[in-house]
Amino acid sequence: MKLLRFYSLIPNDKPEWLLRLQMDISQRYSFQAMEDTKEDWERLKADVDAWILELHHLRGMKVRSNIESALVIDNGKTVLHIRRNNKVVQIYYLQ
Numbered sequence: 001m002k003l004l005r006f007y008s009l010i011p012n013d014k015p016e017w018l019l020r021l022q023m024d025i026s027q028r029y030s031f032q033a034m035e036d037t038k039e040d041w042e043r044l045k046a047d048v049d050a051w052i053l054e055l056h057h058l059r060g061m062k063v064r065s066n067i068e069s070a071l072v073i074d075n076g077k078t079v080l081h082i083r084r085n086n087k088v089v090q091i092y093y094l095q
Contacts, residue, residue, distance in 0.1 A: 001033035001035060002033060002035070002036065002094035003034070004029045004034055004092060005092070005095045006022065006025075006093070007091045008089065008090045009088060009089050009091075010089050010090075015065075015084075017055055017061060018084075018089060020055075021048070021051060021052075021055075022090070024051055025047070025048065025051075025092070029044070034094055036077070036094055038078075041078050044080060045069055045080060048069045048080065049069055052068070052069065065085050066084070066085050066086070067082070067083070067084050068083050069081065069082055069083070070083065078094075079091050079093045080093075
């Protein structure tokens with residue numbers, strides 16, 4: 001069992017939607033460990049995708065960017081990329 005961690009490629013001046021995503025995912029996964037299984041990664045991706053869909057309905061939030069998530073195998077390890085306009089802005093991984 002491992003803990004979910006993230007690495008942001010935008011260290012400063014993050015957009016509000018990214019800060020909210022970090023907070024929500026951290027709250028959901030901070031007290032539960034994940035296993036490096038396809039099912040756990042698919043569940044995380046589904047949670048992120050649902051959050052992205054919900055993002056467009058939040059009052060007071062204007063998002064003009066195309067935001068998406070993708071599961072990627074990087075150096076033999078599965079990671080979740082969060083992309084804005086096809087550029088990776090954040091990576092979730094297990095440690």
